[in-house]
Amino acid sequence: MDFNQGWKSKFPINTVFKPPLLASDPSSSKSQLGPLIFNAKPDSQTELLSSPSLVSPPVLPPLPQLSLSRFLSTSSPVTPSASYKIEALFGPEQTDAASGFAHNRLQFLCCPDTGKVIVFFPTGANSDQIGFLILSVGDGMFNVKIGEDGDVFRSKKRFYQPIVRIVVNSIPDSGNCMSSSVGYLLAYTMYSVHWFVVRSGGNSGIPVLVFLGSKVFKTCSIVHACWCPELPELSVVLLESGNIFLFDLEGILHEVGLEHNLKGTRLRVLWNYTSGSKSPKWLGCEFSWHPKMLIVARSDAVFLVDFRSEQCIVSCIANIEMSGSYSSTEKDRFVAFSRAGSDGFHFALASNKLLLLCDMRKPLNPVLQWSHGLHRPCCINVFELSKLRSNSKQDTYEHASKLGFCILLGSLWNCEWSLFCYGPPLPDARGSFPSKASGICDSFYAWGLPSELSLSGHECGSGSCLFKEECLKKSSPQWVDWRRKRELVLGFGILGSDLSSPASDDDEYGGFTLIRLMSSGKLEYQRYSASWDVTRSCQKDVGLSLVDNGLCSVVEDDYKFPKRFKYLKLDNLYSFLNGNLASALEAKIKKTSSCPKEKESFDPTCHVALCKMLKASGFQLGSPSTLAFDDIHSPTTIGEIILRKKCAGLPMELLLLAFSSYSEFLEVLLDQKKVPLEFLVVPETVQLQPFVLRESSLRSNKWSNKVHRSDALVGPVLPVPFLSTLHQVRDGSSEASVGLSSEAELSLQFGEVMQVATKMAMSDSGPEVHDEHAISLADDREETWTASQPEKPFFLNHIGSFKPYAHPVCSHMVSKVVDSKAISSKNNDATGLEIFNNICPIRMTFHSSQQDFGSKELAIYNILKGQYLKRQESFDPYQDFLSRCKLQN
Known part of the structure; x- marks a missing residue:
């Protein structure tokens, strides 16, 4: 039968x-x-x-194979409950390592009548350039032709984004490859597509990539791009949103050498097919038997898009349900798609369990099915x-x-x-x-x-x-x-x-x-x-x-x-994370007190320079309670204020441990060799730590006759929490014996600074801080906005974009508000840096030697100021911010 x-x-x-x-x-x-x-x-x-140019940069993110919570609990002293909380803050994990290997990194383009093949591949430190070489056969062996410098050929165009895929399209009947175009090439990154024409390069025989143009998609990432086999100049791009753009290069081929910003034609496609699949993803698209017909694949269905007329006609020709009882359609989905054969009628689909060969002329009825395993x-x-x-x-x-x-x-x-x-x-x-x-x-x-x-x-x-x-x-x-x-x-x-x-x-x-x-x-x-x-x-x-x-x-x-790995001894950091840094330091002090002491290397000149710097910055050593908000000259986070408060309470002999010069440092013994250390230079401008803007030290891997030891101050070489705990241990403070965890101690310090901020600064009406040790400002807001209250010189702002990835000490910022009375009392004849005070409600302090501006500079300033103020008036989020915070611009 x-x-x-x-x-x-x-x-x-x-x-x-x-x-x-x-x-x-x-x-x-x-x-x-x-x-x-x-x-x-x-x-x-x-x-x-074998070449470093063929080595791709790591395409895999440094993610563990375990879940984030499991990895934290097995490789660190974090408790299971804390690890789950950390995992929840980062949202769903992206552990799909196979996504970095979804595309073939080699593409071949044959040169007719020459017996040569051009091999294209991504190259460069960030895989943002197109590299290629030439394969040929001579004396029964493969020959590889590369540049005279011993490296592969490279395109001059750089994309500054990793190349996701390279797609080539040969030109049929192109004639002699030595004097004509061989084919077309497109390379797309996550958000941009770039088109080239491949030419042989004349008598040199070295192919040349001539850049034609590019297109940047700013709001949506690219899923797939392909060429039309029948019309070589035609290509389409499929976006993650399902939008399809058609690009025809025929109009710009006579203007080769000029960089074009191609716009393309967006196909008016309405995807009216719905299935039970949650969040379907687009896989790719290919041309069908006609240049104006596309086969577009999604994780739950495949569509035939006919745009031969003004209105695109979309029909579903395959779906995940047509596999029947041999695949669980609830969990299964299509994962790969390709055109099959040269007729344009057949296409191959792969799901997690089945491989299907389909024919667009027989919708929803596969021609062949395999269980691939x-x-x-x-x-x-x-x-x-x-x-x-x-x-x-x-x-x-x-x-x-x-x-x-x-x-x-x-x-x-x-x-x-x-x-x-x-x-x-x-x-x-x-x-x-x-x-x-x-x-x-x-x-x-x-x-x-x-x-x-x-x-x-x-x-x-x-x-x-x-x-x-x-x-x-x-x-x-x-x-x-x-x-x-x-x-x-x-x-x-x-x-x-x-x-x-x-x-x-x-x-x-x-x-x-x-x-x-x-x-x-x-x-x-x-x-x-x-x-x-x-x-x-x-x-x-x-x-x-x-x-x-x-x-x-x-x-x-x-x-x-053989490769060897060096391990750092982070016992102090481990003790700090466990909340027992004080006890660990006490044990170390007792152990080292009986050991012979080395010769002290402190430099008196460094001591004098450090004292001058601290006094010029407004430090009153040994008096942390006297630290006020007056030293805030730019937007400062609560965490920076806490660090300054801690530094102000440290004695000079401990600060000398944090800031020093290279001449005082002892070289570290590593593999039986002494290796110098490297730290960042303390800035010359008067400011308190943490130092936001500073330069790296001018030194090489080893000191030499050409690179001498620098006399500049560097540091901090020891973190402030370590110095603060060491100070408590030396003085026998009761705080050291409490044994609070680092998180609890930071929350208490955050609450203390927030109490001062309540009195000194006005606050916005942004989201509250959900922390068990935090001080709520909800009860003080009514008093803050009362008209009878005097104008406060500072402003407390909560940066909502940081939540929930940062501690409140980093997401709360204190800024100095411009004195409106002082601005109104000044005339319009100001020519110095004070002219910037009336364009922003937050006061900024400039470290510049500029005294007065000339007439040309003031004229340019007035033009830019008008444009800036006009932009502020039309920017609704900024106006809402001023209204909510009771600020005037």
């Missing part, structure tokens, strides 16, 4: 017993289809190039079988190779790839294949079961090697993903008959050459041959150890020494 094609396609391959669309008869497959398994040949693995695949490529079985020594399976296709599905991050072969039905009794153009064949069959494909060529299929590899994975720390320690394939390309790749004598059924880019910065090629069986022999030359690779660190190839 036979059934129709739609009924047969409901049974996925690898899921049911004897699926009706599987051509897997051993006796017939070997005689009609040919070998469909491809094994890497270890003896053909060759390194083409891969973990979170994200990359999908479709090849003609003739490309994978090129250079075959016999033509027995030539017809099958011309009619068959292969879908390569997997993940660069998980190192798992499978090959799915399909094609028209088996030959009839006469032994002839049905032609695709004859109309007899309107369906496809799966040609055999899926097979594994090793892109890296390093995997060994023997049981002993697989067992050793699993043991090595488990030996890594729980919070370290083992894939970070492994050399991964970042990009690849397959060469068939488009380049006369070196063939081996035992490639009886043909094969292909794989060019791959490794995370260590190596460009390799390896030969793959078609075979009837999977090779399971153990490869002894393949190392199974997991070592640091290019994702973790970049080292030169000639670095032959």
Whole structure:
């Protein structure tokens, strides 16, 4: 009994017993289809190039494999309850490491009639430039052409953002590659797209990337961009919001050399399809059989967009529910999408469980289905079988190779790839294949079961090697993903008959050459041959150890020494976080009191300079209670006020521990060598710490005759909480024995400063501080806004954008308010820095030697002031801020 094609396609391959669309008869497959398994040949693995320019910067964020709360509780003294609170502040975790490997980093562009292939890839310190090299074959070997400086070729254009993907499009019948354009290239970052035309470069034979233009999307990120196969100058860009922009380069090709800001044409598409999927994500788009028809994929559905008329017609041609009972549609979603074949009718879809081959002419009815068994695949490529079985020594399976296709599905991050072969039905009794153009064949069959494909060529299929590899994975720390320690394939390309790749004598059924880019910065090629069986022999030359690779660190190839890690002893910080810094210091003082003392290295000149600086800043040493808000000359946080208050209560001998000169420092012994320390220079302008603006010290790795020791003050070399606790321990203060945690002590100090701020400053009506030790100002606001109260010289503001990621000491800021009476009493003849007092309600103090401005400067100031005030009047949030805070501008 036979059934129709739609009924047969409901049974996925690898899921049911004897699926009706599987051509897997051993006796017939070997005689009609040919070998469909491809094994890497270890003896053909060759390194083409190793360069730091091929090493990508770390594409992975330094996130642990564990959840944030679990990582904090297992690697630090944070309690489980506190770790959950910290995790809640940061919101949902972004731990999808596979997202950094969603795209192939290599793109190939063939030069016709030259036997050369241009390989493009991202390069640069931030992957913000396009790099390329030229591959050719000579004397049966691959040749790599790079620049005369020994580095890869680079585009002059930099994007200053990491390149997400590079897409090329060849120009058909372009003529001689040496004197004409070869193709087009676009590279897109997260928010911008850049277009180029690729030219050979004339007699030099070095391709030239000519920049055509760019487009920046400021409000939405880019999901995908592609070229039109029929019209090479046409491309589309899909945004995360679902908007589609069409770009036609034909109008600017005659103006090559000028940088254009392309606007594109936004397609008026209305997405009226809804499903049960929560927050569906867009995957990509491809051109269909017509240049004005697009296939757009989403995580829950696929749409056909027809914009041949003025109004775009959108129809759903696939959805996640059409998989039926073989996939849980509630949790499953589409994760990868690609155009299949050159006709523009077929496309391949991959979900978390199934691989589907669909036809736009048969909506909601997949042509073929496989159960792929891969973990979170994200990359999908479709090849003609003739490309994978090129250079075959016999033509027995030539017809099958011309009619068959292969879908390569997997993940660069998980190192798992499978090959799915399909094609028209088996030959009839006469032994002839049905032609695709004859109309007899309107369906496809799966040609055999899926097979594994090793892109890296390093995997060994023997049981002993697989067992050793699993043991090595488990030996890594729980919070370290083992894939970070492994050399991964970042990009690849397959060469068939488009380049006369070196063939081996035992490639009886043909094969292909794989060019791959490794995370260590190596460009390799390896030969793959078609075979009837999977090779399971153990490869002894393949190392199974997991070592640091290019994702973790970049080292030169000639670095032959073992890596060693240096550990810092942070016992004081550990005690401070646990709230027992005082007890730890007492134990250290008792231990060191019996040890012989080293010669004191304090410099008297440094002592005098430090005293002058502190006195000029308004410090009254030993009197923390006398510290007022009068020293606030710019917006200052509560945390900065607390630090100043602590510094004012420290004796001079302790401050000498925090500020010193390089001549007083003893070199630190590290690896049996003395290494000098480095600190930031104390600014020359009179100000209290913390010092916001200052320069780094002028020194090299080691002092030399050219770089002498600086006499400038540097510091602080010890943090203020450490000095304050040391002062309490030395004086036998009762505060040291209380043993409050750092968080509780900081909250108490915050409450003390806020009490003073209540009397000295007026407050806005922003959000309250939710802290158990904080002092609420709700009871004092009525008094603050009373008209009978005198004008307060300061203003207390709560920065809501900092919440909930910062402590209240950082999100509350005190600013000095401009005295309105003093401004009104001055005439308009002021020519000094005081002219800036009447353009902003917050007073700013300038450290400048500028006394008076000339007539030209004042004229420019009046023009800019008018524009600035006009901007303030039209900016509603600013006017609301003035009204809420009772401030006048």
